[in-house]
Amino acid sequence: MVCATQIYEKPVLNSPILIEGLPGIGFVANIAALHLIQGVKAKMFGEIRSSSFQDFAMSKGNGKARFPISELYYYKGRGEERDL
Known part of the structure; x- marks a missing residue:
């Protein structure tokens, strides 16, 4: 198995929530993500x-x-919003 990871930036997040969209029937999770x-x-x-x-x-x-490829994204919440 060959695996390559590229990290372009290391965001500083506060108690982030991980949301993952995996491929499946109709790519519904991918579309939602x-x-x-x-x-x-x-x-x-x-x-x-x-x-x-x-x-x-x-x-x-x-x-x-x-x-x-799996792309990794982050969102820094504003005010009371959670980080994703």
């Missing part, structure tokens, strides 16, 4: 690539295939 990321304008801080991820490829807007 993407909606949350876009809704709170979360910032990507890292990526995980692994040969043990599902065996399929994704196509980007440029038509080139890429293997799936």
Whole structure:
């Protein structure tokens, strides 16, 4: 198994909550996680690539295939909001 992790930034968070969107039927969890990321304008801080991820490829807007990666995002809550 090959696994590569890239951390671009180490955010300082206060009691964060982990939310994970794993692939499944209809990619519902992935879609919900993407909606949350876009809704709170979360910032990507890292990526995980692994040969043990599902065996399929994704196509980007440029038509080139890429293997799936796990992107790591964070949201620093404002005021009484929780960090994610």
